[in-house]
Amino acid sequence: MKARQKRLIFVGVAVIGVGIAATLALSALNSNIAYFFSPSQVHAGEHPTDAVFRVGGLVVEDTLKRQEDGLTVRFDVTDNARTVPVSYTGILPDLFGEGQGVVAKGRIGTDGVFYADQVLAKHDESYMPPEVEDTLQTAHAEGVVETAGQSMPAAGRTVTQ
Amino acid sequence: MIPELGHFALILALLLAVVQAAFPLAGSLSGNRPWMTMARPLAYGQLTLLAVAFAALTQAFLTSDFSVLYVAEHSNSLLPTIYKVSAVWGGHEGSLLLWVLMMAAWGAAVAAFSKNLPLTVVSRVISVQGMIAIGFLLFMLLTSNPFERIFPVPADGRDLNPLLQDPGLAIHPPMLYMGYVGFSVAFAFAVAALIGGRLDAAWARWSRPWTTVAWVFLTIGIMLGSWWAYYELGWGGWWFWDPVENASLMPWLVGTALIHSLAVTEKRAAFKSWTVLLAICAFSLSLLGTFLVRSGVLTSVHAFATDPSRGLFILIFLCIVVGGSLALYAWRAPEVSDGGRFSLLSRESALLGNNLIFVAFTVLVLFGTLAPLIYEAFNWGKISVGFPWFNKMFLALSPFLAVLIGIGPATRWKHDEPVRMLKTLWWALALSATVLVISALPVFSTNTLWVPVGLALAAWLFFAHVAIVYERLRNKGGLSRMGPAILADLRGGGRSFYGMVTAHVGVAMFIVGVTVLSNYQLEEDVRMAPGDSYELAGYRFEFLGAQQVPGPNYMAQRGAFNVYRGERRVTQLFPEKRAYMGGGMPMTEAAIDPGLFRDIYVSLGEAVGNGGDWALRLYYKPFVRWIWLGAILMALGGALAVSDPRYRLAGARARKSAADTAAVTA
Numbered sequence: 001m002k003a004r005q006k007r008l009i010f011v012g013v014a015v016i017g018v019g020i021a022a023t024l025a026l027s028a029l030n031s032n033i034a035y036f037f038s039p040s041q042v043h044a045g046e047h048p049t050d051a052v053f054r055v056g057g058l059v060v061e062d063t064l065k066r067q068e069d070g071l072t073v074r075f076d077v078t079d080n081a082r083t084v085p086v087s088y089t090g091i092l093p094d095l096f097g098e099g100q101g102v103v104a105k106g107r108i109g110t111d112g113v114f115y116a117d118q119v120l121a122k123h124d125e126s127y128m129p130p131e132v133e134d135t136l137q138t139a140h141a142e143g144v145v146e147t148a149g150q151s152m153p154a155a156g157r158t159v160t161q
Numbered sequence: 162m163i164p165e166l167g168h169f170a171l172i173l174a175l176l177l178a179v180v181q182a183a184f185p186l187a188g189s190l191s192g193n194r195p196w197m198t199m200a201r202p203l204a205y206g207q208l209t210l211l212a213v214a215f216a217a218l219t220q221a222f223l224t225s226d227f228s229v230l231y232v233a234e235h236s237n238s239l240l241p242t243i244y245k246v247s248a249v250w251g252g253h254e255g256s257l258l259l260w261v262l263m264m265a266a267w268g269a270a271v272a273a274f275s276k277n278l279p280l281t282v283v284s285r286v287i288s289v290q291g292m293i294a295i296g297f298l299l300f301m302l303l304t305s306n307p308f309e310r311i312f313p314v315p316a317d318g319r320d321l322n323p324l325l326q327d328p329g330l331a332i333h334p335p336m337l338y339m340g341y342v343g344f345s346v347a348f349a350f351a352v353a354a355l356i357g358g359r360l361d362a363a364w365a366r367w368s369r370p371w372t373t374v375a376w377v378f379l380t381i382g383i384m385l386g387s388w389w390a391y392y393e394l395g396w397g398g399w400w401f402w403d404p405v406e407n408a409s410l411m412p413w414l415v416g417t418a419l420i421h422s423l424a425v426t427e428k429r430a431a432f433k434s435w436t437v438l439l440a441i442c443a444f445s446l447s448l449l450g451t452f453l454v455r456s457g458v459l460t461s462v463h464a465f466a467t468d469p470s471r472g473l474f475i476l477i478f479l480c481i482v483v484g485g486s487l488a489l490y491a492w493r494a495p496e497v498s499d500g501g502r503f504s505l506l507s508r509e510s511a512l513l514g515n516n517l518i519f520v521a522f523t524v525l526v527l528f529g530t531l532a533p534l535i536y537e538a539f540n541w542g543k544i545s546v547g548f549p550w551f552n553k554m555f556l557a558l559s560p561f562l563a564v565l566i567g568i569g570p571a572t573r574w575k576h577d578e579p580v581r582m583l584k585t586l587w588w589a590l591a592l593s594a595t596v597l598v599i600s601a602l603p604v605f606s607t608n609t610l611w612v613p614v615g616l617a618l619a620a621w622l623f624f625a626h627v628a629i630v631y632e633r634l635r636n637k638g639g640l641s642r643m644g645p646a647i648l649a650d651l652r653g654g655g656r657s658f659y660g661m662v663t664a665h666v667g668v669a670m671f672i673v674g675v676t677v678l679s680n681y682q683l684e685e686d687v688r689m690a691p692g693d694s695y696e697l698a699g700y701r702f703e704f705l706g707a708q709q710v711p712g713p714n715y716m717a718q719r720g721a722f723n724v725y726r727g728e729r730r731v732t733q734l735f736p737e738k739r740a741y742m743g744g745g746m747p748m749t750e751a752a753i754d755p756g757l758f759r760d761i762y763v764s765l766g767e768a769v770g771n772g773g774d775w776a777l778r779l780y781y782k783p784f785v786r787w788i789w790l791g792a793i794l795m796a797l798g799g800a801l802a803v804s805d806p807r808y809r810l811a812g813a814r815a816r817k818s819a820a821d822t823a824a825v826t827a
Contacts, residue, residue, distance in 0.1 A: 025525060025554060029532065032550035036543035054545060070688035070769040071776055090686045091766035091778050094395075094747045105545075131543050 034105055038135040039082040047108060055084055055114055056103035056132045064098055077102065077114075079135045088116040095121040101132040164229050167217025168308040174210040174261075175298040177203060181291030185284035186356075200284040204272040207294065208265040215262045218307055219249050227318050230311040231255060237320035239714035239742060247331035248321040253471075254307035256334055261297045263335070264290065264342045271346060271371070278367055285353035286346070293345055296478045304471045323715070323741045323748040329389040337382030337409060341447040343375020344412055347419065348444035351437045352486055355493040360433045365426035368440070370808040372423060376416045377799035383409050384792035395749035395764040397684060397780045399788055402548040407530040408450030411523050415443040418519035420799075421512050429574055431509060434494045435516070441490060445483045446523070452479055453530070504576040511569030518562045525554045556611070563618040563672060566665055567625030571632070585632050589624035596620040608680075615676030622669035626662050633658065656805040664798025667791045674787030683781040686766070690774045698781035700761060701725040706773050707738075707765070715739040717750070720765050720775060724754065731761070736777075738765045759783045 036054045037047045047053055060083055063076040071090060075098075076083040086104050096102060096119065106116035181203040188196025218231075222245045227233040235252045236245055250259040268290045275283045301307070324330070350368035354360045386409065391399045400406065419439040425432045452475040503509035529546045536544045571585050597617035605612070634646050651659060683698045691706030705721040722734040734752035741748065751764035759782060766776035 021521070024557075025528070028553055029529075029546065029550055032547040032553075033532070033536075033544040034547060036545070052547075066769060070774060071686055091764075091776055094749055134543075 036103070036131045038079045039077055039084040040079055040135075042084050042108070042114075043082045049108065052105060052107055054103055054105045054131075055086070056101070057084075057135055058132070059096070059098050059100055059102055061098045074113075077104065084114050085112070086114045086116050086119075088119050092119060093121040097121075103131065163217050164221055164226065164308040164310070167214040167221075168306065170210045170214040170217065171258075171298065171302060171306075171308075174207055174214065174265075175295065175302060177207050177210060178291045178294040178298055181207060182288050182295055183291075184288075185291075186288035189281040189284045189288075190356075194280070197280050197284040200280075200287040201272040203291070204265070204268040204287050207291075208262075208269040211258075211262045211265045215249070215258055218255060218258060219246060221308075222246065222249055225318065227316075228310050228312070228314040229307075230309045231307045233311055233315050233318045235318070235321050237318040237714065237742075240318075240321055240326070241713055243328075243331065244321055244326045247325070250334050251321050251325045254301070254305045256338070257297065257301050257305055258307050259335060260338050260342060261294060261301065263338050264294055264297065264345060267342055267346050268294075271349075275367075281357065282350075282353055282364075282367070285356055286349045289349035289352045290345060293349075293482070296482070300471075300474050300478065304474055320714070320741055320746075323739065323746050324393060327389065327393055329385055329393065333382060333385040333389055335382075336378050336385055340375050340377075340379025340382050340416075341409075341412060341450070343371065343378055344416060344440075344444040344447050347372040347375065347416075347440045348486070351440035352489065355437060355486075355489050358493055360426075360437060362427050362430045365423050365433075365436065366808070369420070369423045369427055370803045372416065372440070373420050373799050373803045376413070376420055377796045377803070379409070379413050379416060380792055380796040380799065383413060384789050384796070387792075388789050391785070392751055392753055392762075395751045395778070397682075397751075397762055397764075397778070397782065399678075399785065402529070402546075402551040404530050405450075405454050407526050408446075408453045411446040411526050411530075412443050412450060414519050414523040414526065415439055415446055418516045418523075419443050421515050421519075425509055425512050429503070429509060431503070432513075432516075434490075437494060438490060439516075441483075441486045442523075445479070445486070446527075448475070448479045448482060452476055503574070506572065506577045506579060506582075508569060508572045508574045508577075511565055511572055514565050515562070515569065518558055518565070521558060522555065526551070529554070559672075560614065560618060563622055563668070566668060567621050570629050570661060570665070571625060585628050586625055589621060589628045592624045593617045593621035612676055612680050615672055619669040619672040619676070622672070623666060626665050626669075630659075630662060654805060654807050657802040657807075660798045660800070660802030660805070662798070663801055664795045667794025667796075667798060669791070670787050670794060671791030674784045674789075674791060677784035678782060678788065681783050682785075685779045686776065687779060688769055688774055688776050690772055695779060697779050699726060700731065700781065702763065702779055704775070704777070707768070707775060710737070712739065715741045715748075718765065718768070720752075720763070720777070722752070722763055724761055734761070734763050736763045736765045738767070755786065757786055760785050 034052050034054050035048070036056060039055065039057050041047060042055060047055075055077060057077040057079040060076040060078050063074075065074045066072070067074065069089075072087060073089075073092065074085060074087050076085050078084075086106075088104065088106075100121060103120045104114060104116035105118040105120075106114055108114050181200070184196045185200035185203070188194065188199070218229075220226075221229045221232045222236050223242070225232070225236060225238045225245075227236075231252060231254050235248045235255070240248065248255075250256040268287060271286055271290070272283070275286075347368055350364065350371065354364045383406075386406070387399045390401065391397065419436065422432050422436045422439055426436045452472065529551055532546050533544050536542055567586070567589070568582070571582055594617070597613050600616045601610075601613040634650075637646050637650065647659075649655075685695070685697055687695050689695060689702075689704040691704060694701050694703045696702075701724070703723040703725065705723065707718045707720040710717045710719045717737040717739045719735050719737045722736075724731045724734060732754040734754060736752035737750040739748045739750060740746075749764050749766075751762055753763075754761040760780070762780035762782055764778045764780075766778060768774070769776050
């Protein structure tokens with residue numbers, strides 16, 4: 001076999017290999033992604049009923065309730081337009097709190113409660129997940145009045161050189 | 162006054178960087194020797210100025226000068242002194258300053274340890290580094306000046322994020338940055354070679370030790386980050402496939418491919434264009450990582466509170482660096498002929514396989530990390546990619562890599578015979594097959610095939626390297642004098658060989674750790690009252706209740722546990738839940754009883770009810786230390802390889818020793 005033919009075969013095999021690998025990776029991706037929906041979207045029924053997805057927003061004040069077993073908590077998540085009740089069994093992250101932004105991942109039950117198997121709050125108290133921020137802004141743009149005290153702490157500071 | 166001095170030093174450093182970028186390069190192109198000799202002093206000057214700036218910021222932290230905005234945001238008068246120092250790089254502006262300082266240090270190191278390099282090469286490398294420094298210094302001065310003042314001066318600072326008040330995290334960023342920035346040296350060497358149009362074995366030998374040192378730092382940095390996340394975040398995981406973790410992993414993956422490909426370029430003068438491309442990619446991915454972390458485009462547990470203008474600046478800078486270097490590559494690389502043919506069974510092929518797998522890993526991580534952005538850009542919805550996907554992808558490719566790591570070092574350059582290799586490796590093969598069969602026995606109740614496969618691959622890696630060392634020593638004159646032979650080898654040109662063996666054994670250890678941990682770890686969320694006991698993995702956890710305990714700058718709820726195995730008390734654990742005074746931020750401080758074969762890990766959730774009950778998380782983590790020990794071995798291997806005398810000896814002796822090694826390995 002000539003060197004040129006060898007190289008052609010090598011390139012051919014490589015192209016086929018990459019193609020197969022890419023197809024496998026993409027199809028695996030489809031079963032492993034979780035879409036994000038805001039509480040308003042959940043109310044409008046845009047969410048999947050049989051797949052894992054994420055819902056995010058602010059934890060509504062005074063809705064955090066601990067259940068009898070001491071490990072399950074219930075709280076409402078809002079985008080300031082609609083709310084979704086969330087149930088989670090386990091230990092909440094340190095920065096979880098009422099009035100804070102959260103993203104929960106899980107499935108929605110037939111009772112309309114979102115059963116989360118993961119709840120994310122952030123490392124840094126002045127950080128807001130981009131999805132949550134977008135959600136709040138969308139709700140705001142649609143004429144919902146924002147509740148007080150949710151502006152980013154970094155904004156509006158007097159700075160001098 | 163001192164902060165202004167720091168600010169002024171930064172501006173001077175920028176001006177010096179402009180000179181550094183222009184004159185040595187121009188001198189090297191026009192043959193103007195005085196301009197070229199400016200390169201080294203400029204590199205030292207750059208380091209001095211940035212050290213002054215860094216010292217000024219450190220001083221502001223030590224004296225708690227809250228009139229500096231950055232200090233006010235990241236420190237507090239109650240903060241312990243060591244964390245006042247580490248708080249210097251605890252936020253965006255300061256970590257950038259650390260970044261440019263380290264880059265200047267790398268530049269000065271190149272200037273100091275390049276006595277045997279041609280002046281044209283040194284001046285070009287230093288010039289390229291000056292160009293990168295311009296980018297970062299502009300970025301700092303325009304968007305993230307750490308010396309900005311605040312008025313009115315706050316009474317006290319907002320405190321350092323409590324998660325960062327930890328010795329592990331005090332050294333994690335410097336290590337990681339040393340790695341990131343270190344790839345800028347490899348990048349500068351590659352670009353310098355492209356400018357000169359001379360890509361040869363000598364170029365590879367020059368840039369190889371630098372690349373390996375950067376890789377060692379990056380390895381340690383990532384390992385520290387993983388270890389920190391494990392004990393500090395209280396989730397008990399060691400890797401989360403978080404975008405920011407991925408951002409540090411991508412340069413590491415390409416860097417690993419690069420140090421292997423450099424070996425081929427140095428020894429066989431092959432893969433030259435490919436190696437240059439990898440060097441460009443490694444640094445570009447470091448920049449991309451910076452962009453992802455700083456711009457906040459991705460949801461990440463690490464993300465800093467962000468500012469879009471910063472993201473935009475880095476994006477533009479990234480485009481200039483990547484676009485410019487790739488254009489140069491496209492223009493110059495075809496002139497560099499690829500020498501050296503090799504047959505299918507040869508070390509070149511094995512290393513090519515290694516490179517392909519590592520590049521595939523990188524593409525997967527890159528794609529998985531950017532997928533949310535891609536989906537958003539096409540309006541397909543907001544997604545997050547679950548970590549099962551990453552695990553699946555890595556599991557699919559890793560076995561091939563592990564097999565290859567065992568074969569590669571046993572093969573000869575250019576061409577090898579299957580029969581000869583089988584003679585060396587047959588018993589390693591037999592032993593790993595035995596491990597496969599034994600670990601699949603029902604006694605070990607493994608539910609998946611991955612446990613036997615993982616352990617067998619690790620055994621293969623380990624025994625194959627024992628076989629390779631044995632073969633080398635036999636060729637060096639007999640096994641009767643094994644000890645002295647190894648010592649002599651370590652004094653001579655054998656260090657890079659033993660470095661490779663150490664690093665590869667580290668990979669074996671890593672595989673064992675990951676395999677055992679992910680299949681046998683146990684985790685339980687429980688509610689316990691004082692006096693309650695809970696049994697997990699043969700250990701009995703007795704909860705004695707929690708008490709209020711004050712710390713230097715926090716108030717803690719400290720739980721107390723006795724852990725028994727049978728009747729014997731194994732350990733006492735004191736996990737804490739802290740509330741920091743500065744920001745009032747709560748923090749979980751897990752308690753861990755570490756061990757070579759298992760960790761016992763308890764973290765406090767929150768108090769439940771009024772009877773002193775707590776929601777807790779208990780973990781049993783077998784072999785988790787092997788993951789980090791493996792990474793440490795990899796880094797040690799790299800360090801050993803760099804210490805090989807052949808990188809340091811000048812002229813003829815260097816060439817002779819390289820020829821010797823080539824003769825031995827060939």
